[in-house]
Amino acid sequence: MRTATGPSLIPFITQRQGEDAAPDNLLIFPHASGPRLYYGDEDPRDRPLRGVLWARCGFNPLDGRQMPTGAPHWKLMHPYRQMITMQSLHCQVCAKPARTPLGFIFLAGPKDQDPTRPTICTNQPPVCAKHARAAAALCPHLEENPMVFLARSAPLYGVHGTIYGLNARNEVHAVAQPDEPLPFGHPNLPTLLGSQLIRRLSSFRVLDLEELLQELELAA
Template sequence: MTHAACTALTCTREKNVRTSTEPGLVPFITQRKGEDAAPDNLIVYRHPSGARLYYADEDPRDRPIRGILWARCGFNPVDDRHMPTGQPQWKLMHPYRQMVTMTKLHCQVCSGPARTPLGFIFLTGPKDHDLTSPTIVTNQPPVCVKHARAAAALCPHLAKNPMVFLARSAPLYGVHGVVYGPDTRHGTRVVARPDSPLPFGHPNMPTVLASQLVRRLSSFRTVDMGELLRELSPTA
C-alpha cells in the first residue's frame, strides 16, 4: 500500500490459512461503496496558542486519538458476521476502521486479535522500506495468522511477494493526513498534503485532518511468507 493516499489491504494452501479465493473475503478495513466522506464543514479557529482545526458541528467522537481531528466517513450496514456490506472500493481504507484496528492491533482482514506467539505480523510492499533506516513506520494494521497469505494475495500493492515484519513491539507513531489553514474568505483550504506521516507532537498536528493511524515497528525481524507460516504452523 502507498503510505499517503493509501490503498486498502484488499490486502498453496496452508492448514487453516484462508486463501484469496474464499468467497466473499473482503478485508474489514476496506471502504465500501456508499461509505462516502462527510461534507466539508471544517473551520479554523485562531487561539492564543495557535490555529486549530474543527468541524463546525464537532462532537468528542471526532477526536478519537490524542485530540487529533479524524476524517469523517459513512458506515454501511453490517452482515451477520458483523462485517461491512457493499461493493468494496479496493483502493481505499475506511479511515475509522483503519484507526480502530490499528489502535487495538487487530487483524485488518477479519478484525479479530492479531497477536501471535512470535509477535505481530505486518505486511508491506516488497520495496516500501529501506531496512537500514533507523525508523520503520506503517499505516497497515497487522494481520492474523489465518489471513496472512490471503491478504498478500488480495492486495495488488503487495505484488504477492510482501515484506513480512514480525514485530514484538509497534508503538503508536503519528498519523497520515491533510494540513489545513484559513483562506481569505474566513473558510479553510488545504495547505499541505505530506507524503510522510506526521509524528505526534508535530507543530502542524493542530490543523491536520487525519485519515490513517501509523505505528513504528521496533524489536522486529523480517521473514518471507513461507518461513512465517512454517514458524507459526503449530498455532494455525
C-alpha cells in the same frame, strides 16, 4: 474477490461503495495553543485519539458476522476502521486481535520499505496468523509477495493526513498533504485532518511469507 481465497472475504478496513467521504464542514478557530481545526457540528467521536480531528466517512450496515457490507473499493482504506484496527492492534482482515505467539505481523509491498532501517513507519494495520496469506492475496499492492515484518514492539507514532489553513478570504482550504506522517506532538497536528494512524516498528525481523507461515506452524 478475484482470488482463490474466497468471494466473501473482504478485509474489514476496505472502504465499500456507499461509504463516501462526508462534507468537510471544516472551521479554524483560535485555541490556547494556536489555530485549531474543527467540524462545524463536531462531537467527541471526531477526535478519537490524542485530540486529532479525524476524516469523516460513511458507514454501511454490518452483516451477520459484524463485517461491513457493500462492494469493495479495493484501493481504499476506510479512515475510521483503519484507525480503530491500528489503535487496538486488531487484524485488518477480520478485526480480531492480531497478536501471534511470535509477535505482530505487519505486511508491506515488496518495494515499499527499506528493511535495513532500524525503524519502520507503517499505515497498514497488522494481520492475524489466520489471515496473513489471505491479506497478501487480497491486496494488489502486496503483489502476493509481501515483505513481512514480525514485530515485538510497534508503538504508536503519528498521523497521516491533510493540513488545513485559511486563505486570503478567510476560508478554510487544504494547504499541504505531507508525504511523511506527522509524529504526535508535531506543531501542525492541530490543523491536520487525520486519515491514517501510523505505528513505528522498532523491534522486528524481516521474513518472506513462506518463512512466516513455517514459523507460525512450528509455534502453534
